[in-house]
Amino acid sequence: MPRIDAHHHVWDLGVRDQPWIAGPSMAAIRRDFTVEDLRPAARAAGVSGTVVVQTASVEKETLELLELAHREDLVAGVVGWADLTAPGIAGTLAELRAARGGEHLAGLRHPVHTEADPLWLVRPGVRRGLTAVRDAGLAFDLLIRPKHLSTAVRAARAVPGLRLVLDHLAAPRPADGGFGTWAADIRALAAEPGTFCKLSGMLTAGPPEAWTPYAEVVLEAFGPRRVMFGSDWPVCLLAASYAEVVAAAEGLIGGLPDEDREAVFGGTAARAYHLAPP
Numbered sequence: 312m313p314r315i316d317a318h319h320h321v322w323d324l325g326v327r328d329q330p331w332i333a334g335p336s337m338a339a340i341r342r343d344f345t346v347e348d349l350r351p352a353a354r355a356a357g358v359s360g361t362v363v364v365q366t367a368s369v370e371k372e373t374l375e376l377l378e379l380a381h382r383e384d385l386v387a388g389v390v391g392w393a394d395l396t397a398p399g400i401a402g403t404l405a406e407l408r409a410a411r412g413g414e415h416l417a418g419l420r421h422p423v424h425t426e427a428d429p430l431w432l433v434r435p436g437v438r439r440g441l442t443a444v445r446d447a448g449l450a451f452d453l454l455i456r457p458k459h460l461s462t463a464v465r466a467a468r469a470v471p472g473l474r475l476v477l478d479h480l481a482a483p484r485p486a487d488g489g490f491g492t493w494a495a496d497i498r499a500l501a502a503e504p505g506t507f508c509k510l511s512g513m514l515t516a517g518p519p520e521a522w523t524p525y526a527e528v529v530l531e532a533f534g535p536r537r538v539m540f541g542s543d544w545p546v547c548l549l550a551a552s553y554a555e556v557v558a559a560a561e562g563l564i565g566g567l568p569d570e571d572r573e574a575v576f577g578g579t580a581a582r583a584y585h586l587a588p589p
Contacts, residue, residue: 312573313359315387317580318478318511318541320366321345321379327367337549344545346383352544352553353385360387360577362541362584364452364478365420368392370403374410381412387586388417390452395421395440404447417584418450418476423459432459432466441470450474450507450584457481457489460496467503474505476583479512479543480529485521494528501532507583508533510560510575511541514550519559526563535564535571539579 322329323343332341346363353361363376363386373391380386389412393403407416423431431437432455444451453463453475460481467475477500483493500506508529513522529538540560547556564575580586 312577314357315539315577315580315586316353316356316358316361316542316544317539317584318364318509319349319361319544320364320546321349321376322366326375327369327372329366331366339549340545346379346385349544349553350385356554356557358557359385360586361385362388362390362417362580362586364390365392368422370394370407373407373416377407377410377412377415379412380415386415388580388584389415390418390420390450390584391416392421393419395419395444396434396436397440400440401443401446404443404449408447416449417586418452418474419444420452420454420478423453423455424482429458430462432462433469438466438469441466441473445470445473448585450476453477453481454479455481457483457493457496460493460500464496464499464503467500467506472505474507474583475500475503476539477506477508478541480508480510480525482512482516483525485517485525490524493525497528498532501529501537506533507537507539507579509539509541510563512543512546514547514556514559515543519562522559522563530564530567535567535574536579537583538575539583540576 321344365372370393376389376391380389407413441451451473455463542553542556544553564572
């Protein structure tokens with residue numbers, strides 16, 4: 312089965328600044344990144360399709376990413392952004408679908424972890440937006456922290472049938488502790504139908520060996536058919552090369568049967584995001 316990288320980014324700082332890329336610790340990625348930069352590393356890893364994910368909370372970026380998917384055969388899907396709380400969200404989603412490359416729109420994402428309200432995901436206006444996402448046949452990526460997991464469970468129950476994709480395991484940090492609470496909350500989210508989890512964004516928060524217990528919980532709770540690989544390129548370059556990120560993921564799932572490894576490296580992403588075959 313062709314491999315799919317279910318999570319990466321691109322940006323052009325001349326078109327739009329990325330304020331989150333600031334300070335000495337981010338210096339390695341404070342430059343432009345394009346699909347052409349990614350292509351050689353993806354090919355070397357056997358990746359033939361990717362999902363590009365938003366970095367800016369502006370609808371114009373979503374249109375730009377759809378245009379990118381239209382012209383770049385490597386990009387199979389787009390997780391963009393739109394204002395979930397806007398009264399006309401259903402119409403906005405229809406317009407995005409009608410735009411050039413709109414057939415590649417796979418889902419939406421919002422940086423929930425930046426919201427001051429820890430219950431943002433279950434606000435009535437957000438629930439209406441998530442319902443529109445579901446009705447449009449799209450997924451919603453959860454960009455959250457461990458403290459938001461219980462609220463994500465409530466959101467899943469409030470909008471039955473919505474496909475929710477957890478990014479970066481909810482970004483736990485092994486050095487900070489709290490594993491038991493995180494694991495319990497992960498199991499609660501995984502118990503909800505239509506939830507998925509990405510093995511992504513790990514190496515920037517700890518070495519590969521630190522992630523073994525986390526991967527074991529995710530794989531046991533969700534099952535490999537609801538877990539997908541994502542490189543989080545180019546953010547991953549702060550800690551590891553693309554090849555090293557792929558190798559780390561391969562190591563974490565190395566004990567699984569062939570069909571389960573194929574699911575994590577492609578099949579799950581194709582089903583969760585309704586992707587056409589690469």
